[in-house]
Amino acid sequence: MIGRIEGRLLEKQPPEVLIDVNGIGYEIQMPMTSFYQLPAVGENVAVYTHFVVREDAQLLFGFADKMERGLFRELIKANGVGPKLGLTILSGMSAGQFLISVQNEDVSALVSLPGIGKKTAERLVVELRDRLAKFGKQQAVDIPFDMENKAADTIVPVNDAKEEAQSALVSLGYKPVQANKLVTSVYQDGMNSENLIREALKAAI
Structure with missing residues (x-):
């Protein structure tokens, strides 16, 4: 069982990340509540993990705590x-x-x-x-996340941000039409994909 991974964050493509540990890259799927807490790409990160073995795949899931x-x-x-x-x-x-x-x-x-x-x-x-x-x-209390400070450091083009947010929502089980509607309804100028996903998920509840 792989219970914890610590290394350098190579990629962030919600809801999946790639973490380098001594030259080995681990693909890890994370719930967005944990994804929001990740540092910038290139920085070190540690996540608690759960390893799932299936006949057709081996999957690793990561969590902030x-x-x-x-x-x-x-x-x-x-x-x-x-x-x-x-x-x-x-x-x-x-x-x-x-x-x-x-x-x-x-x-x-x-x-x-x-x-x-x-x-x-x-x-x-x-x-x-x-x-x-x-x-x-x-x-049983809501853990406060400093979402704004966890936002990506770089400015993502509008179309890319929207497409990335919609893709993430589809990966999480939303239908494409519903994902597009949610993202469009919450989008504001300057929002990156992480903020778009966060606001879309809030709007869906």
Whole structure:
């Protein structure tokens, strides 16, 4: 099991990153809540990871902290939830927000996420309510992210920023038409792809 990776951040293409560790590049998929916290390309970064082995692929998922990784591991144990849907859930809301939604049996908040229907949301609440109690009420708070300071250092052309944001949303389970509508609705002059994704995800909830 690969539990943690530390190295130089080579590429950021949401929701995937490439991290160089002693000459070996690790492709890691991350929920957007963790992706927002990454440093600039070229800087050192450390992420907690979860390794998934399938018959047709070996996938590595990365997280900013152990709490988010722990929640991801509980999510993929739930019936009907695979790694991709787990990633989508933790991109649409923070770990703290998800914990609160489950504890409060807030099915409507979960249904707002792509790939989550009413039956799936209700099943998640039933299956995870008791299991997630171990995270503790003191952790069930929204973790404040300094999003603006985590934005990319370079200015991305408008079309590239929009296309990158839409591509990321599609990767997270949104339909192309829906992704385009969300990105278009929140776009403002000067926004880069990370800010576009963040605002689009907020608008979708």
